[in-house]
Amino acid sequence: MSPAWTTPHRPTPVDAVVPLPGSKSLTARALVLAALADGPSRLVRPLRARDTELMAAGLRALGVGVEDDGTSPDADWLVTPGELRGPAEVDAGLAGTVLRFLPPVAALATGPVRLDGDPRLHERPNAGLVAALRDLGVEVDDGGRGRAPFTVHGTGRVRGGTVTVDASESSQIISGLLLAAARFDEGLDLTPAGGVPSMPHVEMTVVALREHGVDVTATGRGWRVAPGPVAARDRVVEPDLSNAAPFLAAALVTGGRVTVPDWPQVTTQPGAQLDRLLRQMGADVQRTPEGLQVTGTGTIAPLVADLGEVGELTPVLAALCALAGGTSRLTGIGHLRGHETDRLQALDEVLSAVGARVEQLPDGLVVSPGPRRPALVDSYADHRMVHAAAVLGLAVDGVRVSGPEAVTKTLPDFRERWAGMLGATAGVVS
Numbered sequence: 001m002s003p004a005w006t007t008p009h010r011p012t013p014v015d016a017v018v019p020l021p022g023s024k025s026l027t028a029r030a031l032v033l034a035a036l037a038d039g040p041s042r043l044v045r046p047l048r049a050r051d052t053e054l055m056a057a058g059l060r061a062l063g064v065g066v067e068d069d070g071t072s073p074d075a076d077w078l079v080t081p082g083e084l085r086g087p088a089e090v091d092a093g094l095a096g097t098v099l100r101f102l103p104p105v106a107a108l109a110t111g112p113v114r115l116d117g118d119p120r121l122h123e124r125p126n127a128g129l130v131a132a133l134r135d136l137g138v139e140v141d142d143g144g145r146g147r148a149p150f151t152v153h154g155t156g157r158v159r160g161g162t163v164t165v166d167a168s169e170s171s172q173i174i175s176g177l178l179l180a181a182a183r184f185d186e187g188l189d190l191t192p193a194g195g196v197p198s199m200p201h202v203e204m205t206v207v208a209l210r211e212h213g214v215d216v217t218a219t220g221r222g223w224r225v226a227p228g229p230v231a232a233r234d235r236v237v238e239p240d241l242s243n244a245a246p247f248l249a250a251a252l253v254t255g256g257r258v259t260v261p262d263w264p265q266v267t268t269q270p271g272a273q274l275d276r277l278l279r280q281m282g283a284d285v286q287r288t289p290e291g292l293q294v295t296g297t298g299t300i301a302p303l304v305a306d307l308g309e310v311g312e313l314t315p316v317l318a319a320l321c322a323l324a325g326g327t328s329r330l331t332g333i334g335h336l337r338g339h340e341t342d343r344l345q346a347l348d349e350v351l352s353a354v355g356a357r358v359e360q361l362p363d364g365l366v367v368s369p370g371p372r373r374p375a376l377v378d379s380y381a382d383h384r385m386v387h388a389a390a391v392l393g394l395a396v397d398g399v400r401v402s403g404p405e406a407v408t409k410t411l412p413d414f415r416e417r418w419a420g421m422l423g424a425t426a427g428v429v430s
């Protein structure tokens with residue numbers, strides 16, 4: 001583990017333009033669909049971070065070509081579908097996308113595919129996916145745990161058909177099944193058994209499938225994917241709007257201004273909701289020719305919001321709540337207990353350590369500011385907890401976070417970008 005990171009304290013306004021690398025979620029979908037397609041595809045500006053490198057490595061292990069385009073400054077990937085085959089070992093690390101998107105692909109391979117990952121991956125909920133694969137005719141050996149590690153015994157084809165899926169703990173279970181479904185003999189008619197968190201991420205999957213020529217219909221109960229080819233497609237990956245959260249939050253905390261360039265006009269990324277949420281917290285948010293510009297006043301309004309659609313924004317928003325002028329209430333996020341760490345517990349510990357008052361609800365958090373104090377907090381191996389600590393540290397002198405290397409999951413140079421933002425005078429952080 002690298003030494004604890006002393007997060008920079010910043011009593012004066014920031015003023016910076018912060019470009020961001022590609023979206024984790026869009027890169028993951030692009031890789032899987034390109035792997036299942038009828039010809040080679042190019043991914044321009046994909047996210048190159050632990051989660052997406054693990055996705056690429058997992059696909060390679062199954063026989064897909066995922067190669068660097070050495071000539072491209074943006075580290076493009078060229079994806080060449082191949083015959084899917086085991087035996088293979090897939091390391092999912094701590095990536096929910098690999099955990100839930102690759103098993104349905106593995107089911108299309110010939111031979112056993114074993115999936116394992118970090119110790120915490122063994123605790124991430126996945127029983128709904130295992131049960132659904134079995135209902136679709138796939139043999140999965142999970143030792144009765146419904147979690148990793150498990151082995152998918154692919155036979156080269158999946159019957160598919162009608163299935164009811166428990167995706168109450170992760171939308172990724174639905175996305176994973178839909179992504180591979182056009183390659184199932186009967187396609188897929190999927191109905192969620194109950195509530196589904198992070199619905200915009202399912203919509204992102206549906207749009208990505210249609211962009212690859214797949215016939216997907218919303219049935220009212222769920223989604224139907226017709227069997228058929230997946231068209232190859234080159235694509236440019238949008239910047240990761242969820243990873244914009246800590247940088248934009250810095251504008252609110254310091255009463256400064258931060259612009260994220262190339263903010264898409266239209267997007268399926270749930271991070272786009274930062275526009276609305278940061279306004280609710282008192283920021284001025286403008287779409288300028290350069291990108292999304294957020295300006296803070298130096299005071300932060302408390303937030304009362306259901307974050308069920310945008311759970312991954314919670315750590316940074318909760319950090320802002322700890323610095324706000326009153327009590328905030330964040331709900332609809334019980335499923336965050338199954339994320340990289342139990343994020344409700346972790347946020348309770350971290351925000352309390354710097355002086356906030358925190359109450360855990362079954363599905364959320366109530367956060368009130370308190371007398372601020374320095375603290376050494378844990379990252380819990382969670383990239384977004386490091387982002388949250390960095391936001392707190394702007395306002396609270398002496399916030400240190402152990403295990404800061406967790407940021408490699410989706411933004412390996414987070415600390416360099418953070419320092420660049422703070423050093424910049426209306427400058428671009430490159």
Ligand SMILES: O=C(O)C1=C[C@@H](OP(=O)(O)O)[C@@H](O)[C@H](O)C1
Nearest residue numbers: 025170171172197198201311312
């Ligand atoms: O499909 C995706 O790319 C994601 C879906 C969401 O997962 P959950 O539904 O498990 O929250 C989100 O939190 C995660 O960061 C990315």
Ligand SMILES: C=C(OP(=O)(O)O)C(=O)O
Nearest residue numbers: 094095096097312339340
């Ligand atoms: C929940 C997250 O990740 P994962 O894709 O591993 O579920 C996240 O990035 O906030």
